[in-house]
Amino acid sequence: MQSESGLxxxxxxxxxxxxxxxxxxxxxxxxxxxxxxxxxFPHHIVAWxxxxxxxxxxxxxxxxxxxxxxxxxxxACVDNRALRQLDADARxxxxxxxxxxxxxxxxxxxxxxxxxxxxxxxxxxALAERIxxxxxFSRTPHPHLLAIFKDTVSAQMRAExxxxxxxxxxx
Numbered sequence: 379m380q381s382e383s384g385l386x387x388x389x390x391x392x393x394x395x396x397x398x399x400x401x402x403x404x405x406x407x408x409x410x411x412x413x414x415x416x417x418x419f420p421h422h423i424v425a426w427x428x429x430x431x432x433x434x435x436x437x438x439x440x441x442x443x444x445x446x447x448x449x450x451x452x453x454a455c456v457d458n459r460a461l462r463q464l465d466a467d468a469r470x471x472x473x474x475x476x477x478x479x480x481x482x483x484x485x486x487x488x489x490x491x492x493x494x495x496x497x498x499x500x501x502x503x504a505l506a507e508r509i510x511x512x513x514x515f516s517r518t519p520h521p522h523l524l525a526i527f528k529d530t531v532s533a534q535m536r537a538e539x540x541x542x543x544x545x546x547x548x549x
Contacts, residue, residue: 389475392468394434395425395485404439404455411455417441421449421490425482427472429463437461438478440486443549448496448539450549451486454479454506476512483513487526495531498543499524520544 401408401422408416416422421442426434437460441453456479464472475481490497499515501507502522511517515524518540525543527536 388471389481392428392471393425393481395482398422398424403436407439407455407457423486425478427460427464430465435460435463438482440482448498449490449494451497451499452549480509480513487514495528496539497526500549
């Protein structure tokens with residue numbers, strides 16, 4: 379079995395995840411998945427995969443909306459058309475990392491966790507929820523609302539943040 383750092387190295391040869399200012403690179407993917415325009419405000423996380431010809435293809439996207447002490451994550455999508463452009467080694471590395479969405483989500487959690495007391499996700503898809511939970515999210519008392527908290531956040535503050543995120547509704 380390959381170590382966690384070995385898996386990260388294997389996937390990094392084939393996948394790059396970054397926060398970008400201009401979401402235009404993922405607009406067609408988002409439009410294809412949600413049938414609406416990509417959000418025009420930060421934060422935009424994009425994952426690129428290296429295709430068989432060596433070209434980096436935008437292959438996954440997730441949006442984060444800052445809301446005071448917490449971040450709302452949503453609008454995740456994976457472009458299976460781009461994934462079909464990967465060679466066998468790249469597909470294997472993505473699979474071993476738990477999938478492209480899981481890899482991108484883990485990157486985003488690490489990227490934002492120091493900036494916010496909590497990161498919330500709103501998820502109505504059973505497969506995405508399994509991936510969210512595997513990446514570190516926990517269920518809340520509200521259906522579809524998932525959360526990750528900094529370890530230093532008290533139980534009372536967690537309850538307050540959950541209530542605030544829930545009051546926003548689906549995001």
